[in-house]
Amino acid sequence: MNAEQNATPLNHQDRLLQEEVIDLRQYWRIVDRFKWRIAALSIAVTMLTAIVVLSMTPRYQATATLMIEAEQAKALSIEEVYGLDSSRKEYFLTQFEILKSKRIAEAVVKKLNLTTHPEFDPEQQEAGFSIRSMLPFLAKETPVLTPEEAEALKLQQVTDAFAGRLTISPVRNTQLVKITFESESPQLAAKVANTVADVYINSHLEAKLEMTQQATTWLNSRLDDLRLKLEASESKLQAFQEQEGLVDVEGVRGLAAQELNEITEQLLTARKELKQAASIRELVSASNTDIVALASLPEVLNHNVIANVKQAEVEASRKVSELSRRYGPKHPKMIAAQDQLASVESKLRDEVRQLVAGIESEYQAALSNERSLSRELNETKGEYQVISRKESRYSELKREADVNRQLYSAFLTRFHETNETSSFEAANARVTDPAIPPRVPAKPNKKLIVALAMVVSAMLGVMLAFLFEALNDGVRNPDDVENKLAQRMIGLLPWVEHAKGQRLSLRTFFEANQHQFAESVRTLRTSLVLSHLEKPAKIISVTSSIPGEGKTTVSENLAFSLVQMEKVLLIDADMRRPSVGKDFGLPVYQPGLSNLIAGSASLAECIHHDEKSGLDVIPAGAVPPNPQELLASPRFEKALQVLADKYDRIILDTAPAQVVSDALVVSRVADSMLYVVKSDSTRQKVINDGIGRLLQVGAKLDGVVLNQVDTSSKASGYGEYYGYYAGRYGYGAENAAVAAAAQANTDKVKQEARSLEVA
CATH class of the missing domain: 3.30.1890 (Bacterial polysaccharide co-polymerase-like)
Structure with a gap:
C-alpha cells in the first residue's frame, strides 16, 4: 500500500453513513472524559443551593x-x-x-x-x-x-x-x-x-x-310621578265619556256594525234584482211588439202564469190534433176544440202583454229600491265612522289609563317588597x-429543590461536556483520523506519565514498567514494515503540524524498535530547534548534519553510536542561518545516498510542516513519511493544512501517528486492549534476562560488522 492510496479520502456515501449511525459508546466516552468536571459542577451547585435553601x-x-x-x-x-x-x-x-x-x-x-x-x-x-x-x-x-x-x-x-x-x-x-x-x-x-x-x-x-x-328610594320617587299620571289619564277618560255621552261604546259600535251589514246585504240583493230587471227590459225592448218573439224569450217562458198558459195551449193543440184525425173540421167537437185553442192563444197573448208591461214596472221599482238602499248605506257608514272615531279616542284614553294603572301597581308592589325585605340578610x-394553622411549611421544599439542583446541574454539566466536545475539533482516536483527516492511522502511542513541562524520558521504551508504550511502538514498527513489503522504505521522515506534538519522541522510539532487528541511523533534520543530540547527552559542539552538508566535518565525526541501544545518531550540529537551503542542496541528498548503503533504515526527524517548509524539502528524498498528531490538542484545520501541503509536493505519506492518547479510561476504548497486551506480554525477570542476552549478541554482531567496514 503506497502513500497515495493512504491519502485517498473516504467515499462521500460512506462518510454520510458513518455520520448517520448513532454511536452511544462515543457519547458515553464523552461523559466519562468529563465525569469529574461534571461531578464537581453538580456538587458545587448542589452545595450552593443547599446553603441558599437553608437560609430561606x-x-x-x-x-x-x-x-x-x-x-x-x-x-x-x-x-x-x-x-x-x-x-x-x-x-x-x-x-x-x-x-x-x-x-x-x-x-x-x-x-x-x-x-x-x-x-x-x-x-x-x-x-x-x-x-x-x-x-x-x-x-x-x-x-x-x-x-x-x-x-x-x-x-x-x-x-x-x-x-x-x-x-x-x-x-x-x-x-x-x-x-x-x-x-x-x-x-x-x-x-x-x-x-x-x-x-x-x-x-x-x-x-x-x-x-x-x-x-x-328610586321606587318611592317614581311612585309619586306615576300616581299623578294615573290620575290625569283617568280624568281625561271620564271627561271624554261625559262629553260624548258614552255609556257602552262597545255595544253601540256593535249595533251600528250589525245595521251596516244588514243594509249592505239588502243593497247587494237589490242590485242583483235591478240587474236582472234591466236585462229582461233590454230583451223586451229589442223584440218590440212581436208577441211570438216575446213569448219565446226565456225570461217570459220561465214566468209561472205564462208557463201555465203555455201548458194549456199545448194541451189544446194536442186535443185539436187528435180530433182532426177522427172528425172533420165542421164537426162540433172539432169546432169546440179549435175555439178552445184560439181562446188559450188569445189568453197567452194577453198574459204576455201584461207581463211585458209588468217588467217595466218591476225595473223601475228595483231601480228605486237600489237607490234608496245606497243612500241609507252611505248614511249608516257615516254614523259608523263617527262611532269608530269616538271609540278610538276612548280606547286611547282608556289604554293610557290602564298602562298608568299597571305601572303604578307594579311599582307600588315592588316598593313594598323591597322595603319589607331590606332587613333580610341572605348570604x-x-x-x-375554615382554614386552620398548618404545621408543616409549604415552601420551600428543601429536599426537592436540592435534588432538582443536583439533577439540573448534572444535566447542565453533560450539556457543557457535549458543547465543549462539539467546539473541540481536535483528533482523539482512529475514527477521527479517518473521518476528519481522511488518512490512515499507522500507529498509536499512549500517554505516559512524566513531569509537567519536560519531555518523555529517552529510555522509556526500555523501561520494565512501560510495556504498554513499548508495545505501541513495536505495533507502529510492524505497520510501517508491512506497508512496504515489496520495496522497503529506507529513508523515513517524521514530522508534525506544530512543535510539541512529540515527533522527536516518535522518531527516537521508532528507531529504538527498528534497531532491534536492523541497522538504523537516526538523523536530527530539525536544524531550527534540534533536540535529538540533547536527548542522547551529546555536547552542543558535537558535529552533526549541518556540518556534514557544509563539509566542515566528516561522516565518522558526525555519527554517534549509542552503546545502550546500538543506535547510530547524527545530531543537527551547529544551527545554521539557512537550514532550508542546506536541506535543499545536492550534498544533503548525496549524503543520504551514501548513508542508505550503510544502514537498513534512516529516520529523519524534521521540523513541523506548518511552521516552516523544511519537511516539504526533506519529503523529496524520503521513501516514507509519518505525520505525528498529538491527541486532542492540535486543531483539525491545522493538521489538514499540514497534510495538504505535503501531498501537494508529492510526499509519500504512509499515515498518521496519533500520539499521547489517554488509554487509562475505559471510555476511550483502549484501556482494556492495552491492559491485555501489557499483562500477556509483560516482561518478568526471566524474560528480561533473555532479552538482555539477545541484545548483547546483537551488539556484538554489529560491532564486528562496523570493524569490517572501517577496515
Whole structure:
C-alpha cells in the first residue's frame, strides 16, 4: 500500500453513513472524559443551593373552602333588583374575580391592620440588594409626600404584596372555591384566609343592602310621578265619556256594525234584482211588439202564469190534433176544440202583454229600491265612522289609563317588597371548611429543590461536556483520523506519565514498567514494515503540524524498535530547534548534519553510536542561518545516498510542516513519511493544512501517528486492549534476562560488522 492510496479520502456515501449511525459508546466516552468536571459542577451547585435553601425563611399556606350559593334564600322574588342571574356560568366566574379584586384585598388589609405588621410593613423590612443602590448615579430622588399620600402609598404597597400571596382556585365542576394564603406565620395564614371569606360574604351583603336602599328610594320617587299620571289619564277618560255621552261604546259600535251589514246585504240583493230587471227590459225592448218573439224569450217562458198558459195551449193543440184525425173540421167537437185553442192563444197573448208591461214596472221599482238602499248605506257608514272615531279616542284614553294603572301597581308592589325585605340578610356564600394553622411549611421544599439542583446541574454539566466536545475539533482516536483527516492511522502511542513541562524520558521504551508504550511502538514498527513489503522504505521522515506534538519522541522510539532487528541511523533534520543530540547527552559542539552538508566535518565525526541501544545518531550540529537551503542542496541528498548503503533504515526527524517548509524539502528524498498528531490538542484545520501541503509536493505519506492518547479510561476504548497486551506480554525477570542476552549478541554482531567496514 503506497502513500497515495493512504491519502485517498473516504467515499462521500460512506462518510454520510458513518455520520448517520448513532454511536452511544462515543457519547458515553464523552461523559466519562468529563465525569469529574461534571461531578464537581453538580456538587458545587448542589452545595450552593443547599446553603441558599437553608437560609430561606419557611412559608406556610392555609386554605379555606368557600361555597358560592347558586340558589340564594329569598324572602320575596326581588332578584331582578340586583341584576344578577345566579344560574348562569358567568355568575360564578364573576364571583371568583371579585374574590381576587383589589377591593377585597384592601378591606382585609385594613381589617387585620397589616400595614403595621412586620411581615408586610415596608418600613419594618430589611432593604434588599439593589443594583440601583450600588450605583448612586442611577438613584432617583425620593418625592416629598404628605402624610395622607404616604399612608395611601403604604396601603397600596401592602395591598399589592398581600394580593401576590393570595391564591383563588375554583374547584372544577363544583360551586366550591379554595382561598389560599401564604405567610411566614401559620396563624396569620389561617387568619387571613378566613378573613378573606368573611369580607367577601359581608361585602356582598353590604352591596345587596345598598342596592336595596337605592332601589327603595328610586321606587318611592317614581311612585309619586306615576300616581299623578294615573290620575290625569283617568280624568281625561271620564271627561271624554261625559262629553260624548258614552255609556257602552262597545255595544253601540256593535249595533251600528250589525245595521251596516244588514243594509249592505239588502243593497247587494237589490242590485242583483235591478240587474236582472234591466236585462229582461233590454230583451223586451229589442223584440218590440212581436208577441211570438216575446213569448219565446226565456225570461217570459220561465214566468209561472205564462208557463201555465203555455201548458194549456199545448194541451189544446194536442186535443185539436187528435180530433182532426177522427172528425172533420165542421164537426162540433172539432169546432169546440179549435175555439178552445184560439181562446188559450188569445189568453197567452194577453198574459204576455201584461207581463211585458209588468217588467217595466218591476225595473223601475228595483231601480228605486237600489237607490234608496245606497243612500241609507252611505248614511249608516257615516254614523259608523263617527262611532269608530269616538271609540278610538276612548280606547286611547282608556289604554293610557290602564298602562298608568299597571305601572303604578307594579311599582307600588315592588316598593313594598323591597322595603319589607331590606332587613333580610341572605348570604350568597358560606364557609364549608375554615382554614386552620398548618404545621408543616409549604415552601420551600428543601429536599426537592436540592435534588432538582443536583439533577439540573448534572444535566447542565453533560450539556457543557457535549458543547465543549462539539467546539473541540481536535483528533482523539482512529475514527477521527479517518473521518476528519481522511488518512490512515499507522500507529498509536499512549500517554505516559512524566513531569509537567519536560519531555518523555529517552529510555522509556526500555523501561520494565512501560510495556504498554513499548508495545505501541513495536505495533507502529510492524505497520510501517508491512506497508512496504515489496520495496522497503529506507529513508523515513517524521514530522508534525506544530512543535510539541512529540515527533522527536516518535522518531527516537521508532528507531529504538527498528534497531532491534536492523541497522538504523537516526538523523536530527530539525536544524531550527534540534533536540535529538540533547536527548542522547551529546555536547552542543558535537558535529552533526549541518556540518556534514557544509563539509566542515566528516561522516565518522558526525555519527554517534549509542552503546545502550546500538543506535547510530547524527545530531543537527551547529544551527545554521539557512537550514532550508542546506536541506535543499545536492550534498544533503548525496549524503543520504551514501548513508542508505550503510544502514537498513534512516529516520529523519524534521521540523513541523506548518511552521516552516523544511519537511516539504526533506519529503523529496524520503521513501516514507509519518505525520505525528498529538491527541486532542492540535486543531483539525491545522493538521489538514499540514497534510495538504505535503501531498501537494508529492510526499509519500504512509499515515498518521496519533500520539499521547489517554488509554487509562475505559471510555476511550483502549484501556482494556492495552491492559491485555501489557499483562500477556509483560516482561518478568526471566524474560528480561533473555532479552538482555539477545541484545548483547546483537551488539556484538554489529560491532564486528562496523570493524569490517572501517577496515
